[in-house]
Amino acid sequence: MKRASKKVQCVLKQPIRGKGGIGDVINARRGFARYLERFNKAERATKEVLNSIDQKKEEWKKEESLNLKNAEEILNKLKKFNKISFVRRVSHSDTLYASLKQDEIIEFFKTKGVELTKQNIKIDKMIKTLGEHSVIINIYGDLEHSLIVEITKGE
Numbered sequence: 001m002k003r004a005s006k007k008v009q010c011v012l013k014q015p016i017r018g019k020g021g022i023g024d025v026i027n028a029r030r031g032f033a034r035y036l037e038r039f040n041k042a043e044r045a046t047k048e049v050l051n052s053i054d055q056k057k058e059e060w061k062k063e064e065s066l067n068l069k070n071a072e073e074i075l076n077k078l079k080k081f082n083k084i085s086f087v088r089r090v091s092h093s094d095t096l097y098a099s100l101k102q103d104e105i106i107e108f109f110k111t112k113g114v115e116l117t118k119q120n121i122k123i124d125k126m127i128k129t130l131g132e133h134s135v136i137i138n139i140y141g142d143l144e145h146s147l148i149v150e151i152t153k154g155e
Contacts, residue, residue, distance in 0.1 A: 008033045009045035011053060013060045014067075015141065016041060022064060023057035025050070071140030077114045078137060078145040084108060087154035090130060100127040100151065105135065127151060 007027045015021045016036070019028075025045050028036065036042035043049060049056065086104065088096050102121045109116050122136040130151050138144040 006030050010036055010042040011045050011049055011056070012036075012042045014041050014064050017142075022060045023053055025053075067140060068143075071143050074114060074116075074139050075143050075145055077112075078109075078139070078147075081109075081112070081147055083132075083148040083150060085150040085152060087152050089155070090153050094130050094153070096128050096130075096151065100133075100149065105149070 007029055010026055010028050010033050012020050012022060012024045012026060020026050026042075028042075033042065033044070037044070084105075086100060086108075088100070090096055102118045102123065105121055106116050106118070116137065120137050120139060122138060124134070127133045127149060130153060133149045133151070134146060135149050136144055136146045
């Protein structure tokens with residue numbers, strides 16, 4: 001016997017890929033709705049929210065444009081970096097003793113005046129070998145920058 005899926009209505013505060021745009025009312029499962037609320041991407045569609053949706057749409061659009069502007073500034077700073085290098089100790093088989101972590105990339109950019117979080121950095125495979133590796137930095141929504149992380153042998 002199937003359990004009925006419990007869905008709730010949410011009003012999106014920012015565009016969500018595959019779901020809708022600002023002010024759209026969507027039906028979402030409870031867990032996804034909690035996730036959206038937690039990260040301030042949506043709020044439950046109560047009577048008060050639905051009645052004041054036009055006013056709230058304007059507020060959300062202003063907030064969205066501010067976030068987009070900040071993200072574009074960060075993207076412009078990141079475009080200066082197409083390749084970054086790290087020097088690491090390696091074993092006899094030319095593998096790193098410890099893989100390169102997102103925190104190290106974040107720290108590199110922090111010294112350059114760019115604030116990033118772990119959620120911004122997407123590494124496909126763990127970086128455990130020498131050479132060049134592709135890393136994607138997703139700043140906001142569809143704004144992303146790909147760069148090459150080069151690992152060289154050190155003492």
